[in-house]
Amino acid sequence: MDNELGVFLRARRARVAPADLGLPEGERRRTPGLRREELAAAVGVSVDYYTRLEQGRESRPSVRLVRSLQVVLRLGEDECAHLDSLVLRAAGARARAGAPPEPTQAQRRLVETVSPAPAYLLSRVSDVLAVNAEGLALLPGLAEAPARMNTIRYIFRDPRAREILGDWAASCADNVAHLRSVGTADPHAADLAALVAELSAASPEFAGLWARYDVRRWSSRTKSFRHPVAGELELTSQTLALPEGGRRLVVYQAEPGSAAEKALALLGAEPPEEMP
Known part of the structure; x- marks a missing residue:
């Protein structure tokens, strides 16, 4: 099953430190970056919903949630555009083009x-x-x-x-x-x-x-x-x-x-x- 959206979210979540959101480091973490529950709280959704989004069991996040993820995950312009495209594809949009012709x-x-x-x-x-x-x-x-x-x-x-x-x-x-x-x-x-x-x-x-x-x-x-x-x-x-x-x-x-x-x-x- 295509879950490129989840792959992207997990990769970017691992790049954000708890201190970036004003959170204490707490006990030793097994993996780098934010925990799912921390990111879910920061963007205003339940842990269950965010988990389903990463796992590919939820494919239609709201525009508000997508924008919140872009802010909290500190995405740049190109990464924001990439996330928007992944969300569209997860919702069923496909853009498969044939091979272009040889150079003129x-x-x-x-x-x-x-x-x-x-x-x-x-x-x-x-x-x-x-x-x-x-x-x-x-x-x-x-x-x-x-x-x-x-x-x-x-x-x-x-x-x-x-x-x-x-x-x-x-x-x-x-x-x-x-x-x-x-x-x-x-x-x-x-x-x-x-x-x-x-x-x-x-x-x-x-x-x-x-x-x-x-x-x-x-x-x-x-x-x-x-x-x-x-x-x-x-x-x-x-x-x-x-x-x-x-x-x-x-x-x-x-x-x-x-x-x-x-x-x-x-x-x-x-x-x-x-x-x-």
């Missing part, structure tokens, strides 16, 4: 046009649908994947990623939080389920982050790279959402006139790797 020639040309900025056209689970030469060169080994290139698989499974990414742990957390947001409409979709199963088995770091149930959408941010050819790079990622099935265009830019901008020319000079 215009989309592939767009990826090439932004050179020398590294650029990637990614699926909702970060399969690489199109990439320019600078994008391949920025992540050495990306094109060596035995299956379709995937940037999340690369980060967790290619040891070079730990050396290249200036803050590997932050990149891991961001990508797992993104995958959690992908599962809002359908956490058992084949593409998502296959990637989660693979990485959960292969990477303890991924499994731990997946259990945390952080939810975040992509936003622009500055990332550092330690590249074997171009050296130290500070690049700002810009993410543009496309209408087809959760696709996004990710472009890395350097500050005009910076050393990083000059270094990107070195990436473009590297022989491009072929997509599998």
